[in-house]
Amino acid sequence: MGDLEPTDPSPETPAELPEGITLEDAERITQLAEEDRRPSTRRVYRSKWSLFASWCEKRGADPLPASEELLSAYLAERAEEVSLSTIRQDVAAVKWMHERHGLESPTEGSGIGRVLDGIAQTSDPTGGRGKKQAALxxxxxxxxxxxxxxxxxxxxxxxxxxxxxxxxxxxxxxxxxxxxxxxxxxxxxxxxxxxxxxxxxxxxxxxxxxxxxxxxxxxxxxxxxxxxxxxxxxxxxxxxxxxxxxxxxxxxxxxxxxxxxxxxxxxxxxxxxxxxxxxxxxxxxxxxxxxxxxxxxxxxxxxxxxxxxxxxxxxxxxxxxxxxxxxxxxxxxxxxxxxxxxx
Incomplete structure (x- = not known):
């Protein structure tokens, strides 16, 4: 649920290596897989993931794996508060965490793309945060x-x-x-x-x-x-x-x-x-x-x-x-x- 630790799960070294692959090869592959993103990017993704996981917990839903519908609902709410670029980071973080756990990502479906298109269409065309102008x-x-x-x-x-x-x-x-x-x-x-x-x-x-x-x-x-x-x-x-x-x-x-x-x-x-x-x-x-x-x-x-x-x-x-x-x-x-x- 939402208390899932946003760690960096690493691919385990297989018990039986494929033909032509040595143990040193496997260790090098594992190390590189752990460095698939810059440390700063991983920190951002962990933070974004934590927000999504907490939101899912309040909804009584499991964030891993998350459904396309669940992620769509989350993004629709986030669009009331944050910019389109931040929304795209949310999507990237959810995709990254699913891939790190070897799970199919809800971001792969066409539905998320349509939600993002809808958010883009209704966003502030001047590039400001959120959808609308601040009423001062x-x-x-x-x-x-x-x-x-x-x-x-x-x-x-x-x-x-x-x-x-x-x-x-x-x-x-x-x-x-x-x-x-x-x-x-x-x-x-x-x-x-x-x-x-x-x-x-x-x-x-x-x-x-x-x-x-x-x-x-x-x-x-x-x-x-x-x-x-x-x-x-x-x-x-x-x-x-x-x-x-x-x-x-x-x-x-x-x-x-x-x-x-x-x-x-x-x-x-x-x-x-x-x-x-x-x-x-x-x-x-x-x-x-x-x-x-x-x-x-x-x-x-x-x-x-x-x-x-x-x-x-x-x-x-x-x-x-x-x-x-x-x-x-x-x-x-x-x-x-x-x-x-x-x-």
């Missing part, structure tokens, strides 16, 4: 300001009421998702019982996560118009939500489902909310999606000087290098040595 605070402000938040007059009818409720919900989605650095699936799944409020803000428990369950703290914002705590309270108050899913569909009738009929929105709805708000704000909706809030939090936090350990904890990243890549992206123009060339 300046973008969030524009998106919130573009929402029709003004309360309708009593004589404007049900359609206006539904539009207003939807705007309250969407503002809460944007601000809570951004402040909490949530994955879109985590954001969509938040329930009333997961939220606890206090003097400094609120804590949201995240039971469904790709790593371990975590609790995220969100403080009150100085700017009331951009405060995630107040925004969530206004939405749940207007919608009459006291238990069950926090974020629900807003039908044209403006009658939001309650009780056992209440269903949470999906990650697709989160994506659509962000894309629509970006378009209304004059931003490129093709580059803003569900991951933009999460990536934006880490990027903006890094720009503001938040430490790697705090950002990693907020995002719930299992590997600090994933968080470090975001930070590196955010500070690239500060750390580039092009400024030291005297040009």
């Amino acid at each position: 605070t300046e973008h969030i402000r524009k998106m919130v300001e573009a929402l029709p938040l003004e309360a309708p007059a009593p004589d404007e009818g049900v359609a206006a009421e539904a539009r207003h409720l939807r705007a309250l919900r969407d503002r809460a989605i944007l601000l809570v998702g951004y402040a909490g650095a949530f994955r879109r699936s985590e954001l969509a799944a938040i329930r009333s019982e997961d939220v606890s409020r206090g003097a400094k803000g609120m804590e949201i428990h995240v039971p469904e996560t790709k790593t371990d369950p975590r609790t995220v703290g969100i403080t009150y914002a100085e700017d009331a118009s951009l405060c995630p705590v107040r925004a969530l309270g206004e939405w749940t108050g207007a919608a009459g939500i006291e238990e069950g899913p926090i974020f629900r569909a807003v039908p044209r009738s403006a009658k939001i489902a309650t009780g056992e009929e209440a269903e949470p929105i999906t990650g697709k709805t989160v994506r659509n909310v962000i894309g629509d708000a970006a378009e209304d704000a004059g931003l490129d909706p093709e580059r803003m999606a569900g991951h933009s809030l999460r990536r934006g939090h880490i990027t903006q936090g890094a720009l503001q000087g938040a430490g790697l350990d705090r950002l990693m904890k907020q995002a719930g990243h299992a590997d600090p290098r994933t968080t470090a890549e975001y930070v590196e992206d955010a500070r690239r123009m500060e750390t580039t040595t092009a400024q030291d060339l005297g040009l």
Whole structure:
């Protein structure tokens, strides 16, 4: 399972050597086989393999040998966090470990190739990490300001009421998702019982996560118009939500489902909310999606000087290098040595 040690298994010297092969030949072959990759490459592969094995363990699946479907699911999740080049390293590591154990690799099937092609097609064409652009605070402000938040007059009818409720919900989605650095699936799944409020803000428990369950703290914002705590309270108050899913569909009738009929929105709805708000704000909706809030939090936090350990904890990243890549992206123009060339 996931605790499998990512060692370098070596081909064993056969009990009976093939005709014409001496024991010295076999030992030399074995030694060369052990050096099939540079030490630095083997370290990277072991690290990538360890992440995959841990993910499989949480799924109750055996990583060695892994099925093509299992690896495809892993890569699809990883594509929400890391670049295409990192995904390709993941694939290479899985292939290497299977080959070292003399097992058929799941990477040989055509399915993995199609998954990689799909990730390439949906990746950021500018070459940035992940799929979409980071939504920074300046973008969030524009998106919130573009929402029709003004309360309708009593004589404007049900359609206006539904539009207003939807705007309250969407503002809460944007601000809570951004402040909490949530994955879109985590954001969509938040329930009333997961939220606890206090003097400094609120804590949201995240039971469904790709790593371990975590609790995220969100403080009150100085700017009331951009405060995630107040925004969530206004939405749940207007919608009459006291238990069950926090974020629900807003039908044209403006009658939001309650009780056992209440269903949470999906990650697709989160994506659509962000894309629509970006378009209304004059931003490129093709580059803003569900991951933009999460990536934006880490990027903006890094720009503001938040430490790697705090950002990693907020995002719930299992590997600090994933968080470090975001930070590196955010500070690239500060750390580039092009400024030291005297040009």
